[in-house]
Structure formats: structure tokens, C-alpha cells
Amino acid sequence: MAASIPVDDERYVLESQIRELYGRCAYTHKTHEKMAERASTYLWRVKWTQIILSALTTGGAIGVVFDANSAIYPLATAALSILMLIVNSYVKDIDPGQDAQLHRDAASDIWNVREAYLSLLTDIRDLAFSLDDIRKRRDELQGQLHLIYKAAPHTNAKAYSQAQDALQKNEDLTFTDAEIDAFLPSSLKRARST
Template identity: 65%
Template sequence: MGQHSLLDADRYALESQIRECYGRCAYTHKTHEKMAERLHARHQRGKWINIVLSALITSGAVSVLFSKGSAWEGLASYATAALSVLSLIFNAYLKDLDPGALAQRHRETASDMWNVREAYLSLITDILDTKTELENIRNRRDDLQEKLHKIYHGAPHTDGSAYGKAQDALKNNEDLTFTDTEIDLMLPVSLRRSRRAG
């Protein structure tokens, strides 16, 4: 008996599509999580660099005040001015980039994707119940597709580095097509096709 002997051809084809959608959602969710983690770390580093620059500028200003007439006065003045310019450039860069706000947008997208991913998981569970009508499954699939479109439309962009980290986290291949085995590894044991193999 074949692997999908327990399901008719239409139900099996629909399940295959939904499993693929589930796998893509899992990747997208994890990629946005990884982007958020990296941007949050960048934001934290930026805060520390700002603290260090502020401390150095303050130290330089105090040095200028207490080194009046000494050989160090000119050097302290130039160093303080240079650090002030550097601080201004760095703050302008951070304000323009705003990694903290961007990290939050990635977290929100990941949260939205998590919800859709779990809905696909429920759909996979329901499709295995042969009492559930295929029309009902198709309608729910179409609703999820519409939700995904809205999420993707407003989602911030990700990059290859975040995708690579998501790939490592999910222990999967580079492309977005999944073998039954790969999706089975992401699903609970009770929903794995390998358990139904004849």
C-alpha cells in the first residue's frame, strides 16, 4: 500500500499543498525572529557605544576645564571636538536606521506568522479527519492565503543572513520546497506522514 493509501487523491493533494504552506510559514516566522534578534543586538550595541562616546566627551570637556594653560589643553579640545562630531554622526545614523523600531516590526511579523503557521497545523490535523469536508478545508486555506498576503504586504524585508540562521534553526535545506521527511521533522509525531506509510 502507498503512503497516502488512507487518504483519497483529492484530500492527499490538498494536504500536500497545505503542508508546503506550513513549511513556508515556519521558515518565514523563524527568519523574522532571527532578524529581530540581530537588530535588537545592534540596537543594544548602539546604546553602549553612545554611553561610551558620551562619557569620553564629558571627560574631554572636564579635561579642557582643568588643563587651562597646559600642554594638554589643545589636545583635549581637539579630541573632545572630534568625539562630539563622531557622536553626532553616529546618533544621526541610529536615528535614520532605528534598529530598535525595526526589530519590533520583525517581532510583530513573526507573531503574525506564528498564528498563521499554527492555523495551517490545525488545518493539517483536520484534513486527516475524513469527516471534514474538502470544501470547508479549501475555504479555510483560502482565508489563510488572504491573511498571509496582508502580512507579507506590510512585513519588513529580511536578508540572506537571517534566512541562513533560520535554516540552521530548522535544520532544513536552502530552498522552500520540502520533502515529506523535512516537513515531518517540523510536525508533531502524530501528524507525520511517515507514521502512515504502508
């Protein structure tokens, strides 16, 4: 186990900053995942609303054909057609599927940087890595992250709140040794049976 770094040490200060960057990255990654989930759910709802309205409109049209004397079928069909026109007009200029994909892509890119920060946190404890090497790597990661953020779609407070719940309450990024051991061959397990 690595020795802890003294609080007044320059390495400790650098580690503290990288820990902060890692945390921000983790939140941003999870927020983009939540935005993608929200956009996918919205797309699913819109598509099902369109299908249901279309089916009901078709049913009303069939009702008019087979019961021409009824006044309810033409009125219901007209009302459903107007409702379907409103829904289709509302969603014609938005593409929740594309929005979901943009958020998935951003999350994937951010995940890669987040994992690089985690590796850097591990490397900082190795005294073979100089502070200059660590700073250089930190600056490279910051540059990568800037390019990702610049191209990424915006997120909202609701997705951030969901990300916060996932990370703090559901512990999405944490694993017990037993959970990790379940994925590893016996030679790499921490909890060895005796």
C-alpha cells in the same frame, strides 16, 4: 494513530500543498524573529556606542577644565565630539527599535497562521472534514497570510540563513515526546511510567 493517505488520493495532494504552506510559514516566522533579534542587537550597539562616546567626550571636557595647559584634552574632545556627531547623524533617520517591533509583530501574526496550518494538517486526516471544507480553510489562511505579508517589513538573506540554521540544525520547532511530557500533567503524558 491515523492511517496514511494513499499517494494518488486527492486528499493526499491537498495535504502535500498544505504541508508546503506550513513549511513556508515556519521559515517566514523564524526569519522575522531573526530580523527582530538582529535589529535589537544593532540598537543595543548603537546606544552603547553613543553612551561611550558621550562619556569619553565628557571626560575630555573635564580634562580641559582641570588641565588647561594640556593640548591632548582639547584635541581628543574635539575628535570624540566629531565622531559622536557622525554616529548621531548616521542613526537619526533609522529606528532599529521600531524595526525590531515591526518584525516581532509580523512573526506573531505569522505564528498564528502557522499554527492554523498545523491544525489543518491534523484535520485533513479526519474524514469528517470534506475536501471542500479543507480547501475553504486553506484559502482563508492564504488570504490572512497575504495581508500579513503585505504589511510586514522586508527580511534579508542573513536572517533567512539564521532561520534555516535554527530550524534545521537546532531543530527549533521540534520536540521529543519527553520534552512535551515535561510540560503536561501525568494524565496527558505519552511516556507513562509503569
